[in-house]
Amino acid sequence: MTLSRRNFITATGGLALMNAGVVSGRAAAAAIPEAPTQTSPAMQPPLYPHSGPDYQPVVTLNGWTLPWRQNGDWKEFHLVAEPVVREIAPGMKAYLWGYNGQSPGPTIEVVEGDKVRIFVTNKLPEHTTVHWHGQILPSGMDGVGGLTQPHIDPGKTFVYEFMVHDSGTFMYHPHADEMVQMAMGMMGSFVVHPRDPKLHRVDRDFAFLLGGFDIEAGSYVPKVMTMLEFNLWTWNSRVFPGIDHLAVRQGDRVRVRIGNLSMTSHPIHMHGYHFSVTCTDGGWVPESARWPETTIDVPVGAIRAFEFDAVYEGDWAFHCHKSHHTMNAMGHNVKTYIGVDQKDIQQKIRGVVGSDYMAMGKDGMADMGAMEMPLPDNTLPMMSGFGQFGPVEMGGMFTVVKVREGLARDDYTDPGWFENPQGTVAYEWTGEAPAAPRASSPPANEPGDVELKAVKPKGHMGH
Numbered sequence: 001m002t003l004s005r006r007n008f009i010t011a012t013g014g015l016a017l018m019n020a021g022v023v024s025g026r027a028a029a030a031a032i033p034e035a036p037t038q039t040s041p042a043m044q045p046p047l048y049p050h051s052g053p054d055y056q057p058v059v060t061l062n063g064w065t066l067p068w069r070q071n072g073d074w075k076e077f078h079l080v081a082e083p084v085v086r087e088i089a090p091g092m093k094a095y096l097w098g099y100n101g102q103s104p105g106p107t108i109e110v111v112e113g114d115k116v117r118i119f120v121t122n123k124l125p126e127h128t129t130v131h132w133h134g135q136i137l138p139s140g141m142d143g144v145g146g147l148t149q150p151h152i153d154p155g156k157t158f159v160y161e162f163m164v165h166d167s168g169t170f171m172y173h174p175h176a177d178e179m180v181q182m183a184m185g186m187m188g189s190f191v192v193h194p195r196d197p198k199l200h201r202v203d204r205d206f207a208f209l210l211g212g213f214d215i216e217a218g219s220y221v222p223k224v225m226t227m228l229e230f231n232l233w234t235w236n237s238r239v240f241p242g243i244d245h246l247a248v249r250q251g252d253r254v255r256v257r258i259g260n261l262s263m264t265s266h267p268i269h270m271h272g273y274h275f276s277v278t279c280t281d282g283g284w285v286p287e288s289a290r291w292p293e294t295t296i297d298v299p300v301g302a303i304r305a306f307e308f309d310a311v312y313e314g315d316w317a318f319h320c321h322k323s324h325h326t327m328n329a330m331g332h333n334v335k336t337y338i339g340v341d342q343k344d345i346q347q348k349i350r351g352v353v354g355s356d357y358m359a360m361g362k363d364g365m366a367d368m369g370a371m372e373m374p375l376p377d378n379t380l381p382m383m384s385g386f387g388q389f390g391p392v393e394m395g396g397m398f399t400v401v402k403v404r405e406g407l408a409r410d411d412y413t414d415p416g417w418f419e420n421p422q423g424t425v426a427y428e429w430t431g432e433a434p435a436a437p438r439a440s441s442p443p444a445n446e447p448g449d450v451e452l453k454a455v456k457p458k459g460h461m462g463h
């Protein structure tokens with residue numbers, strides 16, 4: 001892990017801790033634990049437990065797990081709410097708010113029944129709180145500013161203490177100036193492993209949060225008043241092609257935990273497999289209540305975790321099925337020109353702005369996936385990313401699940417593009433061109449008019 005350490009054992013910090021200790025009515029720790037900070041937007045290796053019950057730790061897409069300190073009965077964490085610079089994808093950075101150096105904050109991982117003490121230091125310019133979404137806990141630890149606790153003023157540290165009631169998938173986010181603070185990227189995943197290491201065990205366990213930002217081309221700070229017209233739809237504050245691939249070993253049991261703290265629902269679709277939702281932020285779904293899916297709609301303020309057995313090798317697209325959410329920044333007021341001959345108007349506009357102008361959209365917008373148009377600084381193309389066969393023409397909420405034979409147990413590095421077995425890739429027909437339909441011909445389904453030949457696929461197609 002590329003962690004740099006910051007030390008918060010200061011006179012003021014100690015004082016704030018004492019005050020918080022009085023609020024919670026418990027004897028607190030002698031000193032605040034260190035607050036590790038993360039400088040890289042890359043996925044960090046899973047953090048295996050160094051004490052207590054065994055579990056298979058999660059890996060967070062473009063994220064990391066917060067190290068903790070065992071102090072007597074308590075697992076102690078230290079979150080620092082602060083302004084961060086987050087790389088949204090190579091070529092674009094955003095000035096966000098987050099925790100411990102990144103947005104989203106680090107994933108918190110504990111075990112069912114753990115006693116958890118979380119120090120929260122506020123380095124934002126305004127007050128904040130942390131709400132532990134989905135956790136069963138004392139009302140006063142629920143983190144709703146004004147309702148269950150005083151706000152955490154800038155420079156102050158508060159302490160949250162609770163026993164983790166249930167295993168499952170949860171989140172954390174502010175419940176103070178919520179619209180602004182969540183629009184600025186403040187959120188994190190909170191995973192609770194079962195105390196019984198055999199229960200709900202998987203081989204690979206991925207986690208990420210759905211979000212959205214409205215950052216004008218060439219600028220760095222999200223517009224916090226935007227309600228629906230976001231131009232960057234993110235997985236853990238990243239967009240394609242900046243989102244980590246999910247490297248999976250063939251034969252593994254895989255879980256993907258998806259939390260939604262954006263402003264709209266996201267139907268998340270995975271190619272190549274049928275999966276079942278096994279967990280929500282309300283707990284585990286009993287086996288008798290599961291059904292097969294290929295797309296799961298993740299509502300706002302909810303979590304869906306699905307599982308599958310990775311039997312089929314390949315490069316499987318994994319994305320939101322709202323097609324505008326797999327695009328990067330674009331103007332929604334662009335007119336549709338499909339079928340419109342723009343030759344005349346292009347000549348006229350070139351006369352005014354110069355020969356660089358090109359009319360677009362007559363035959364659709366696929367041209368944009370391969371084109372390198374001049375863009376303002378710090379702006380991503382609307383459609384981008386290349387695969388082994390050409391431009392992928394995506395952006396936003398899109399990545400690839402790469403299922404490969406023989407990966408090492410803890411190997412999450414990108415295995416490269418799939419080497420398709422011979423005869424299993426769609427190919428161009430180079431034989432005789434199909435006859436053009438006659439203008440006066442009867443409907444094609446009339447017998448005798450069109451000859452249809454069924455082509456049987458060769459080999460095992462995987463799905």
Ligand SMILES: [Cu+2]
Nearest residue numbers: 266320322325
């Ligand atoms: Cu979406």
